[in-house]
Amino acid sequence: MAGGLARVTPTRRLAHHLRARHDQDCIAHGLEVWSTPDIVTWDELIERMFALDRQAGRLDGRWLPASTAQLLWERLVRDDPELSPLLSSAGVARAAHQSWRRLHDYCIPQDALVGDETPEIAAFGRWCRQYQRLLEARGWVDAVAAQARVTAIAALPGLEMVGFDRFTPLQEALLARWAAAGVTVLQAPRASASGDASQVRCLDATAEIDAAARWAAGELHEREGRRIAIVVPDLALRRQAVRRTIDRVLAPSTALAGGPAPASHAFELAAALPLVEQPVVAAALDLLELFVRPPDLAAFSRVLRSPFLAGAGAEGPARARLDARLRRYEGPGLGLGAFERMAGERACPVLAAALAAARQSMSKWPEKCLPSNCSGNIFSLLSSLGWPGEGRDSPEHQAEQRWGALVSELGACDEFTGTISRAEAVGMLREMAARTLFEPQELQAPLLVIDPATCAGMSFDAVWVCGLDATQWPRPASPDPFLPRSLQARHGLPGATAELAAAEARRTLDRLLASAPRVILSAPEMEEDAPLLSSPLLDGIPIGNAGRGWAEAPLAVALFERRPVLERRVDGRMPPITAEEAQRGGARLLELQSACPFRAQVELRLGARKLEEPGLGVDAAERGDLVHQALAALWSELGSQEALLSLDPAGVGAAVARAVATALREAWRDADELMRHLLDLEAAWLAERVLEMVAADQARAAFVVADVEAACTGRIGPLTLEFRPDRIDRLADGSLAVIDYKTGASADVKAWLDERPRLPQLPAYVLALGAERVSAAVFARLRSGDTGYVGAARDAGLFPGLRVPGSSGVLKPYGSWDELLGAWHRRLEALAIEYASGEARLAPNPARACEHCHLHALCRIAETDAAHGDEEVGDD
Numbered sequence: 001m002a003g004g005l006a007r008v009t010p011t012r013r014l015a016h017h018l019r020a021r022h023d024q025d026c027i028a029h030g031l032e033v034w035s036t037p038d039i040v041t042w043d044e045l046i047e048r049m050f051a052l053d054r055q056a057g058r059l060d061g062r063w064l065p066a067s068t069a070q071l072l073w074e075r076l077v078r079d080d081p082e083l084s085p086l087l088s089s090a091g092v093a094r095a096a097h098q099s100w101r102r103l104h105d106y107c108i109p110q111d112a113l114v115g116d117e118t119p120e121i122a123a124f125g126r127w128c129r130q131y132q133r134l135l136e137a138r139g140w141v142d143a144v145a146a147q148a149r150v151t152a153i154a155a156l157p158g159l160e161m162v163g164f165d166r167f168t169p170l171q172e173a174l175l176a177r178w179a180a181a182g183v184t185v186l187q188a189p190r191a192s193a194s195g196d197a198s199q200v201r202c203l204d205a206t207a208e209i210d211a212a213a214r215w216a217a218g219e220l221h222e223r224e225g226r227r228i229a230i231v232v233p234d235l236a237l238r239r240q241a242v243r244r245t246i247d248r249v250l251a252p253s254t255a256l257a258g259g260p261a262p263a264s265h266a267f268e269l270a271a272a273l274p275l276v277e278q279p280v281v282a283a284a285l286d287l288l289e290l291f292v293r294p295p296d297l298a299a300f301s302r303v304l305r306s307p308f309l310a311g312a313g314a315e316g317p318a319r320a321r322l323d324a325r326l327r328r329y330e331g332p333g334l335g336l337g338a339f340e341r342m343a344g345e346r347a348c349p350v351l352a353a354a355l356a357a358a359r360q361s362m363s364k365w366p367e368k369c370l371p372s373n374c375s376g377n378i379f380s381l382l383s384s385l386g387w388p389g390e391g392r393d394s395p396e397h398q399a400e401q402r403w404g405a406l407v408s409e410l411g412a413c414d415e416f417t418g419t420i421s422r423a424e425a426v427g428m429l430r431e432m433a434a435r436t437l438f439e440p441q442e443l444q445a446p447l448l449v450i451d452p453a454t455c456a457g458m459s460f461d462a463v464w465v466c467g468l469d470a471t472q473w474p475r476p477a478s479p480d481p482f483l484p485r486s487l488q489a490r491h492g493l494p495g496a497t498a499e500l501a502a503a504e505a506r507r508t509l510d511r512l513l514a515s516a517p518r519v520i521l522s523a524p525e526m527e528e529d530a531p532l533l534s535s536p537l538l539d540g541i542p543i544g545n546a547g548r549g550w551a552e553a554p555l556a557v558a559l560f561e562r563r564p565v566l567e568r569r570v571d572g573r574m575p576p577i578t579a580e581e582a583q584r585g586g587a588r589l590l591e592l593q594s595a596c597p598f599r600a601q602v603e604l605r606l607g608a609r610k611l612e613e614p615g616l617g618v619d620a621a622e623r624g625d626l627v628h629q630a631l632a633a634l635w636s637e638l639g640s641q642e643a644l645l646s647l648d649p650a651g652v653g654a655a656v657a658r659a660v661a662t663a664l665r666e667a668w669r670d671a672d673e674l675m676r677h678l679l680d681l682e683a684a685w686l687a688e689r690v691l692e693m694v695a696a697d698q699a700r701a702a703f704v705v706a707d708v709e710a711a712c713t714g715r716i717g718p719l720t721l722e723f724r725p726d727r728i729d730r731l732a733d734g735s736l737a738v739i740d741y742k743t744g745a746s747a748d749v750k751a752w753l754d755e756r757p758r759l760p761q762l763p764a765y766v767l768a769l770g771a772e773r774v775s776a777a778v779f780a781r782l783r784s785g786d787t788g789y790v791g792a793a794r795d796a797g798l799f800p801g802l803r804v805p806g807s808s809g810v811l812k813p814y815g816s817w818d819e820l821l822g823a824w825h826r827r828l829e830a831l832a833i834e835y836a837s838g839e840a841r842l843a844p845n846p847a848r849a850c851e852h853c854h855l856h857a858l859c860r861i862a863e864t865d866a867a868h869g870d871e872e873v874g875d876d
């Protein structure tokens with residue numbers, strides 16, 4: 001660059017691009033050492049000039065960082081009594097802060113806001129005056145005010161402006177003023193490639209990205225060392241979808257893994273994300289919140305799984321076990337002290353020591369203090385916890401640096417916040433991190449995926465520009481809501497009118513066309529079901545061949561062809577069970593073996609358990625338990641239908657209320673206030689269902705309750721299993737009805753009739769109790785609007801409403817009750833033999849079995865043909 005001039009760019013990305021290019025040139029010229037070029041963004045230039053002026057005594061005042069200025073705007077907006085409570089003050093403040101910058105960048109006099117008719121503009125005028133007064137009173141200088149105050153001397157020896165599509169009026173005025181004062185101001189020549197440009201149509205936005213990725217793969221395959229760009233409008237919004245589509249083409253191995261694809265290094269995706277979404281920063285905020293708010297189980301779990309904590313690598317397995325234990329056995333009342341003790345007792349000494357050090361550190365952080373004090377304490381708390389851990393990569397290191405700067409910015413907020421609590425300090429940090437966009441400077445990949453604004457000033461060997469449909473190029477006018485429209489139009493704010501938006505689109509497209517010797521412009525034909533037209537700006541650009549003739553994903557094919565040859569072994573069997581194992585198990589064994597032999601073997605024999613999810617409220621399993629406990633309590637008290645029928649409605653209601661209270665007693669004892677509210681709701685639901693069930697019992701033929709949840713043992717094939725039927729009723733003829741309570745929709749007679757029965761519990765109970773003694777197998781279904789008995793019985797009169805084998809419907813093929821029991825016997829025995837032999841193949845009907853299974857990662861069903869081969873067997 002000429003004469004030591006600082007190069008000034010509109011974006012950080014371009015500054016990084018120019019630095020990288022400079023490094024490449026130096027290497028290409030055989031240099032081993034070279035000086036770092038002085039390349040800054042416009043905002044960085046102003047901040048630097050302000051600092052130089054201040055050091056030299058030419059200016060007074062204190063620099064107000066953008067993130068702190070944003071906090072000021074948020075407070076002004078939030079404290080405005082005239083703002084509608086329905087509006088998000090943070091969102092409004094963000095927009096207002098941007099309008100404040102525009103107001104100055106386009107030299108619109110602040111007086112023009114006074115007396116305007118719309119409430120938005122009046123409110124903005126009010127906030128501007130308050131903000132201005134605050135700056136003056138405190139001696140702060142924000143980036144906007146600094147532009148007008150910095151002296152030309154601070155820009156010496158001069159500037160070279162690179163990549164600006166156009167300057168704002170304020171920039172033009174400043175550059176002219178500095179040039180008049182003797183500062184050299186140069187304009188870098190714009191890229192002026194004028195080669196091939198063609199346009200293509202693609203089916204939709206996804207097909208467009210796919211085609212662009214295949215084209216890029218072909219270009220890179222043909223000639224190495226090229227720099228290619230795919231330009232995608234709204235890239236920040238579509239980031240994940242774009243990454244997935246390009247990964248499928250450029251890094252097909254990521255899709256072969258069957259799990260989430262790791263970030264590919266085959267291309268660079270230039271789209272900044274909020275700093276709070278960087279994992280290392282999210283971990284820092286989680287750690288801080290653990291100490292400044294009442295922690296919950298989810299917070300402990302996150303800490304245990306965090307890789308950004310001291311000893312995370314060495315103690316990883318022990319922490320995973322502790323996490324599983326907390327999920328299983330601990331409740332919401334777990335405190336930090338108990339957590340620290342458990343870490344020490346359960347093979348996590350580094351974690352325990354870090355927590356103890358953090359406790360010490362917290363004792364020095366007053367409950368309320370100035371942000372500058374909070375800032376220091378935050379650094380020391382995180383450091384005592386060993387954050388950010390070891391072995392960080394470059395993007396994590398950069399995110400950590402940016403986080404450090406953010407915590408320092410928080411420390412500069414003393415004057416406008418006064419003292420704040422620890423929780424408020426961490427909340428402010430989270431807000432600041434959420435609106436700070438961060439983009440790590442990564443090593444350059446040959447393919448850059450970038451949005452149209454960010455690639456200003458860059459040049460490439462070939463470019464594909466996506467999304468050139470008529471609805472987006474030009475975009476509809478989008479005037480600033482806080483500035484008078486007439487002034488926006490007069491001062492030429494981008495997007496203020498349709499004409500200005502069209503001019504902006506033309507300028508951007510011309511720049512993109514000049515950015516590479518080969519440019520392909522594409523437009524989707526459809527958006528969902530709506531047809532799209534090409535942008536009128538493409539008129540006159542020749543039609544390309546829409547990808548025909550381009551190599552079909554050569555990189556993907558090459559990678560796939562060079563994949564290692566994997567040996568395929570299907571080993572669907574465990575060792576047969578031992579004599580001891582043959583004595584263990586119950587109805588769940590048969591249910592699991594029926595649905596998925598693999599799951600039965602690894603859950604029951606290897607102990608693969610699901611990690612509990614800490615959650616709020618009563619989950620489906622807990623609800624099922626409560627139903628069982630309430631009905632057990634009720635029938636333990638009543639004992640027979642006769643006792644039930646002797647009660648008047650009030651007596652029935654009271655008995656049900658007692659049963660529900662018994663069921664909920666334990667949950668109540670451990671519940672906090674919120675949980676008690678939820679349990680009240682649960683109690684109301686439960687009482688209604690039990691009353692509905694009682695009504696069904698009142699309508700039945702006479703019965704007495706013979707057993708409630710009594711254990712019995714049954715021999716099925718080679719297994720001796722223990723069962724615990726929910727209830728056994730003795731019917732009028734002395735035979736038994738076995739009853740199973742269910743809250744799900746799946747409880748139906750059809751669940752017993754497949755060769756591999758879906759719910760084999762009741763058939764197993766019947767066989768265990770002795771087929772000759774039992775005359776009915778019954779689901780008691782408790783569901784809103786669908787409570788009642790369903791099942792099968794030997795005779796219609798014994799238990800009205802149940803199906804009788806041989807009569808009609810799904811049981812018609814079974815000539816009699818005995819025939820049905822014979823089929824059950826054969827099927828359950830086959831399952832028991834299968835289990836005993838160690839049979840562990842994957843689910844025969846994955847569509848049904850895998851939906852609620854937690855073992856996908858272990859069995860890797862997704863990588864097998866079975867995942868796609870079987871169809872759901874309908875229940876109806």
Ligand code: SF4
Pocket residue numbers: 595596598599842843846849850853854855856859860861
């Ligand atoms: S996910 Fe499906 S195949 Fe895998 S263990 Fe679970 S039920 Fe079996």
